[in-house]
Amino acid sequence: MTNKNVKLKNRSGDYLYPYTDNIPAASSSTAGKVKLDTTPTSGSNNAITSGAVFTALNSIASDLTVAHKAGDETFTGTKTLQVSNDDAWLIQKANGDYTVAAPSVQVAGAFRMIDKNRKIMGDVRFARQTSGSQITQLLARNAVTGSEVSCYISCIVDKDGNAYTSAPTPATSDNSTKIATTAYVKNNLSGYITPSNLEAVHVIVETYANGTSWYRIWSDGWIEQGGYVARSAATQTVNFNKPFATDSATVQISAYHTTASTDGRPPLINAITTSGFTLNIYTSYTGAYWYACGH
Numbered sequence: 159m160t161n162k163n164v165k166l167k168n169r170s171g172d173y174l175y176p177y178t179d180n181i182p183a184a185s186s187s188t189a190g191k192v193k194l195d196t197t198p199t200s201g202s203n204n205a206i207t208s209g210a211v212f213t214a215l216n217s218i219a220s221d222l223t224v225a226h227k228a229g230d231e232t233f234t235g236t237k238t239l240q241v242s243n244d245d246a247w248l249i250q251k252a253n254g255d256y257t258v259a260a261p262s263v264q265v266a267g268a269f270r271m272i273d274k275n276r277k278i279m280g281d282v283r284f285a286r287q288t289s290g291s292q293i294t295q296l297l298a299r300n301a302v303t304g305s306e307v308s309c310y311i312s313c314i315v316d317k318d319g320n321a322y323t324s325a326p327t328p329a330t331s332d333n334s335t336k337i338a339t340t341a342y343v344k345n346n347l348s349g350y351i352t353p354s355n356l357e358a359v360h361v362i363v364e365t366y367a368n369g370t371s372w373y374r375i376w377s378d379g380w381i382e383q384g385g386y387v388a389r390s391a392a393t394q395t396v397n398f399n400k401p402f403a404t405d406s407a408t409v410q411i412s413a414y415h416t417t418a419s420t421d422g423r424p425p426l427i428n429a430i431t432t433s434g435f436t437l438n439i440y441t442s443y444t445g446a447y448w449y450a451c452g453h
Contacts, residue, residue, distance in 0.1 A: 251284075259317055260290045277301070290317025311337075366399065370447070373400040379453050381407075386414070387437065388445040397434040398450060405432050407452030416444040 182190040185203050195204045198214050218224065225231065239247055254265045268283035278299050285293045295312045312324040328336040330345045364375040373383035383399045398407075411425045425446050426438040439446055 254286055256286060256292055258286070258290075260288055261286055262288065264288055291315065371399050373398075375400065379403065380451070381453065382449075382451045384447065384449040386445060386447050389439050389441075389443055392441065393436060393438050395434055396437050396448060398432075402432045402450075402452050404453055405430060407432075407450050409435050409448060409450045411437070412447045413439070413443045414445045414447060415442070 182188055183203075184190040184192045193204045195202055195206045196210045198206060198210065219226070225233075241247060249267075251265060251267050254267075255261070264285055264287050266283060266285040268281040270281035270283075271279045273279050278297075280296075280298045283295045283297060285295070287293060292315045293312055295310050298309045300307055309326055310324070313321075314324060315321045325337045325339055327339045327341040327345075328334070330342070332342075360377045360380070362374055363377050364373075366373050370384075370386040372385070373381060375381050381400055381402060385396075385399060387394070387396050407430060409427050409430055411427060413425050423440045425440065425443065427435050428438070429436040435448075435450075437446065437448075
C-alpha cells in the first residue's frame with residue numbers, strides 16, 4: 159500500500175495547514191509564522207536565536223567604546239556630564255552614614271589624580287573618622303625634591319558640631335600670601351603679648367553719655383568722666399557723674415564764654431571729694447567744661 163498526502167481545502171478553495179502558505183507572518187500584533195534572525199536587526203519583528211543574543215551581549219561586554227558597571231577601564235576623549243540647574247552628580251558610599259556618632263572603622267573615599275606611574279598627584283577626599291568627625295580634604299602631593307611631600311587643607315565638623323578648617327602652618331618669619339593658621343598667629347605674637355604683659359591690657363567695661371555728661375569705666379577701676387556746668391554763683395558745687403573710690407581724682411576746667419570777654423581770671427577748683435568738687439568761677443564766664451579721672 160502506498161502512503162499518499164491528502165491536501166484539504168476549505169469552502170473558499172484555500173488549502174489547509176500543513177499544505178498551504180496562507181498563514182500570516184507574525185508581528186507585534188498578529189500571531190503567525192515566525193522567522194529566526196541570527197543577528198540583531200534594527201526594526202525587525204523576527205525572533206532571535208539564543209546564540210545570536212549571546213554573541214551580541216558578549217560583544218557589548220568587550221566593547222571598549224561603552225562604559226561597564228564593573229572592571230577597570232580607560233576613557234579617552236571629552237566626556238560631558240550635564241545636569242539641570244542646582245542638581246548634582248551623586249556618588250554614594252555604600253557603608254557611609256554621617257549620622258553615626260563614632261563608626262567602628264573609618265569610612266573614606268576620594269576623587270584621585272595619578273601620574274603615569276600610578277602615583278598619587280592629588281585628590282579630593284572624604285572621611286568619616288572613628289572619632290565622629292566628618293572631614294573633606296584637598297590634597298596636593300609632589301616628589302620633585304626626591305622625597306614625597308603632601309599638603310592638606312581640610313574642612314572639619316566634629317561630633318560636637320564644631321566646624322573649622324585646618325591647613326599647614328607657615329614658618330614664623332614667612333611674609334607671603336600663605337594661609338595664616340592660629341598657630342602661625344600665636345607664634346608671631348608671642349614676642350609681643352605674653353601672660354605677664356596681658357595683665358597690663360585693660361578694656362572698657364561700662365560707658366555712659368547724656369548730652370554733655372559722660373563717663374567711661376575701665377576693667378582696672380580707672381574712671382574718666384566729664385561734663386558742662388553753667389555758672390550760677392561765684393562758688394558752686396559740681397557733682398561727678400560717677401563717684402570715685404578715692405578723693406585723689408584729677409580735675410581740669412575750661413572756661414566758656416557766650417560773648418567775647420577780656421577777663422583773664424581763670425576758674426578755680428578746690429575741695430575735691432569722691433562725689434564732686436567746688437568750682438570758683440568769675441562772673442564774666444557763662445560756665446565751664448570739666449574733665450576728671452582717677453580710681
